[in-house]
Amino acid sequence: MGNIISPENIVYQKPKLLNDTDMHYCPGCSHGVVHKLIAEVIEEMGLEEKAVGVSPVGCAVFAYKYIDIDWQEAAHGRAPAIATAIKRLWPDRLVFTYQGDGDLACIGTAETIHALNRGENIAIIFINNAIYGMTGGQMAPTTLMGMKTATCPYGRQADLHGYPLKITELAAQLEGTCYVTRQSVHSVAAIRKAKRAIRQAFENSVNRRGSSLVEIVSTCSSGWKKTPVEANQWMEEHMFDFYHVGDLKV
Amino acid sequence: MAKMKGAIVVNTERCKGCELCAVACPFDLIKLAERVVNRHGYRYVEQVNSDACTGCTSCAIVCPDGCITVYRVKDSE
Numbered sequence: 001m002g003n004i005i006s007p008e009n010i011v012y013q014k015p016k017l018l019n020d021t022d023m024h025y026c027p028g029c030s031h032g033v034v035h036k037l038i039a040e041v042i043e044e045m046g047l048e049e050k051a052v053g054v055s056p057v058g059c060a061v062f063a064y065k066y067i068d069i070d071w072q073e074a075a076h077g078r079a080p081a082i083a084t085a086i087k088r089l090w091p092d093r094l095v096f097t098y099q100g101d102g103d104l105a106c107i108g109t110a111e112t113i114h115a116l117n118r119g120e121n122i123a124i125i126f127i128n129n130a131i132y133g134m135t136g137g138q139m140a141p142t143t144l145m146g147m148k149t150a151t152c153p154y155g156r157q158a159d160l161h162g163y164p165l166k167i168t169e170l171a172a173q174l175e176g177t178c179y180v181t182r183q184s185v186h187s188v189a190a191i192r193k194a195k196r197a198i199r200q201a202f203e204n205s206v207n208r209r210g211s212s213l214v215e216i217v218s219t220c221s222s223g224w225k226k227t228p229v230e231a232n233q234w235m236e237e238h239m240f241d242f243y244h245v246g247d248l249k250v
Numbered sequence: 251m252a253k254m255k256g257a258i259v260v261n262t263e264r265c266k267g268c269e270l271c272a273v274a275c276p277f278d279l280i281k282l283a284e285r286v287v288n289r290h291g292y293r294y295v296e297q298v299n300s301d302a303c304t305g306c307t308s309c310a311i312v313c314p315d316g317c318i319t320v321y322r323v324k325d326s327e
Contacts, residue, residue, distance in 0.1 A: 004257040004321045012307040014261075014316030023315055027292065028268030032314025188274060188308045221268075228268040 015039035017048060017068045024062060028228020030218030031060055033185040034098075034127060037195045039067050041202055042094070050206075051094045052086050054079040056108075058100035059134045060127065077108025080115035083122040087205070094206050096123040101142040102132045105167045109141075112167065119176025121208040123201035126167065129220040130239065137223035141165040144242055149223070164242065168215040172248035178210030180249040184217040184240070186232045197247075217243045253325040256305020258297055261317040265294035271309035271318060277302045280309055 017039035025031045042051045048069060055063040057076035064071030074082040079097035087095040104112050104126050115122065131149055132138040138151040142164050146155040156164075172180040179201055183194035194216060201212035217239050219231035226234060258280075265288065272280040272295060283296045297303065305322030 004255060004323050005259060006321070009321040009323050010319060011256075011305055011322045012310040012318070012320040014319070018316050022264060022290070025314065027266035027314075028270055029314055032316070033312065036314070036316050188311050191311050228270055229273050232270070232273075 015043050017043055019066055019068055021065050023066055025059065026222045028219070028221050028231065029059070030129065030185050030216065031127060033191060034125065034194070034216055034218075035063065035066055037185075037191065037198050038096075038098070038125070041195060041199045042067075042069060045094075045199070045202060045206075047094050047202075047206070050092065051096070052090070054083045054086070054095070054097040056097070056099040056103040058103045058132075060098055060100060061134070063098050077103050077106070078111055079103065079108065080111045080120070080122065080124060083124075084115050084118070084120045087120060087122050091121070091208065092206075094123075094202050095121070096125060096202065096205060098125045099127065100133070101126070101128045101130065101140045102135075105141045105165050109165075109167070113170065113174070116171050116211045116213060117174045117176045119178075119210045121205055121210065123198075123205045123212045123214065125198065125201070126213060126215040127218050128215050128243065129218040129223070130164070131220050131223040133220040133223045137220070137225075142167075144238060147238075166243070168213060168243075168248060171213045174211075176211050177213060177249060179204050179212040181213070181247045182215040182217060182243060182245050184235070184245055186219070186235055190245075215243070217245065254304045254322055255325040256303040256320060256322045257300060258303065258309060258321070259319045260295055260297070261319075262294040262296075263288050263290075264315050265292065265317045266290070266315060267293040267295060268314065269295065270312045270314065271295060274308040274312040276306065276308060277304070279303055
């Protein structure tokens with residue numbers, strides 16, 4: 001046993017770009033997995049000095065503390081506008097935003113749709129967990145029909161709250177987007193696919209092919225009031241029926 | 251066919267005990283440690299039967315906090 005654990009036998013470890021700072025996310029949060037994938041992809045592409053992330057308002061507001069690249073914090077929902085400026089001023093950089101559903105699909109819908117429609121050469125990572133996690137589990141634009149949250153305790157109803165917003169389907173219709181996909185990170189196979197999607201989006205940004213949107217259907221075990229394992233099962237049973245995983249535009 | 255032999259090391263101070271690794275392990279080798287917590291007050295996971303580990307990395311890939319380092323060698327037997 002003792003001789004297995006030595007540096008030359010390492011086959012998997014925390015990416016170097018992911019800082020040793022403890023992440024504030026709840027146990028089992030999908031944010032951690034996506035942070036790890038972003039760090040791995042940037043390392044593999046050798047873009048440690050050329051990557052600029054734009055962090056949102058929401059649970060991922062401290063993303064700049066966890067991944068050791070350049071970051072810019074944006075006002076709530078305005079990440080695509082900030083990313084537009086960065087990419088136009090620094091065309092050779094990898095510029096991406098990292099946004100949740102409350103940031104991207106609610107207060108930032110205008111910025112998101114217009115940045116994608118202009119075909120800005122940025123990548124948008126969209127974490128969709130169908131709830132406002134940071135503020136205590138309120139209903140989000142992406143909350144499923146019938147889903148119970150703090151602000152719709154009897155479940156979301158169409159006549160009162162309207163219908164869930166499929167931002168990714170909208171983005172796929174826009175001329176400016178070159179790559180639109182929906183992935184998830186609930187299993188090993190799904191995580192491998194999500195990593196390939198993030199890499200594709202980042203390559204599109206670097207090579208100035210247009211806008212890319214990678215939606216990651218995620219869990220919020222605290223907001224959903226489930227254990228991390230139950231949250232993954234609930235996501236598989238309920239979220240994927242409405243948010244179909246796969247490429248929408250390649 | 252050469253069998254692979256693996257081992258994992260868990261960063262117990264970083265682990266939050268979400269148990270996603272325990273679900274992902276194909277051989278059911280990871281469990282929450284009993285009656286111990288780390289400095290954050292979280293229970294953390296440990297490997298229970300290290301001989302059966304093949305170093306497949308499934309546990310480390312699903313770990314949201316990057317707590318698991320996986321080692322692997324070819325079994326010489």
